[in-house]
Amino acid sequence: MKENIIDLNVNELKPGMVVAKEIQEDKKVLISKDVIITDAILMKLKSLYILEKVSVYIDSDSDKIEYKKQDAKQELENVEYTFNEICLSLHETFNKIKNLRSDVIKEVRELTKQLQNEVKDPNIIINDIVFYGSGKDSIYRHGINVAAISNLLGMWLKLDENKIKLLTYSALLHDVGKTKIDDEIFNKPESLTKNDYKIVKSHPILGYNIVKEFTFLDKSVSQGILMHHEREDGSGYPLGIKGDKICEFAKIIAIADVFDAINSNRSYRKKKSPFEAIQIIKKESFGKLDYNYCNVFLSHILNYYMGREVFLNTNKQAKIIQMDINELDRPLLFVDDEFLDLKEHKELYIEKFIL
Structure with missing residues (x-):
């Protein structure tokens, strides 16, 4: 039994599984090798946000492959269903905001x-955002995805629990101002006109003016909404401020906003590949998005990309072995029983991930 090992996400673990490699945090052993996972141990592992994989024993290689495939698909379906349910609730919440209902903050807290x-x-x-994005819904499902990514980035930046909660409020509501703009503009199949774009650029102020009126809500929430399109070099909107003048929440939401938008189909363009998405984040970290926050974001995202199965433009299947932070879209691959460095084969590129 103990000859086969599989790396599982914490949420995939079940009581009775046996730990195959000791689990450490800050160089301290939390759980030793060969310990049987109990309900208490499982709760402890789920509380460790920085823990991404746990090695456990499994009966056979065939069980390992089948387990991973079935579980990955089921996980993706489950989170997609849940996100869509939360999305419907967010839509209802935004309608209540427009009608000035007083119970809105309670609903935002529940959604968070x-x-x-x-x-x-x-x-x-x-996985969910890379595979599904937010589609053509640039308000509600986009808001859910941006809130999810912002929440993760907040944890990776080691913000305290209350700050992460407020950050998630701000991210959920970051595009609430779009509800004050004609839907026809967002549903256009072609690129926006200059006048359309001018109208769209008003949504941070519209959203700020709505949310700042909520009583007993920390002002950091409305400021994150107001500034999420500001950029480090002052090229953003609506204020054109730069650097330290941009609040912390806005800097985080900006990264999440860009990542989801790039990974999503819109009425006027198709989604980019996952590698184009991180390449754009890397590029914009020089002058547009916060450099340090981008580095933290990318370092964690790269862990997700490593070991992934992908399809090349030749329709060949490959596995990502190593990534170069300076050329994120040209990783080292393993294909047809040999290594392939995309930096040396410019005619090849990765088209998509395999689930």
């Missing part, structure tokens, strides 16, 4: 709680 219950495993969330 639901969302945070889903984001304890970063791999599942990144």
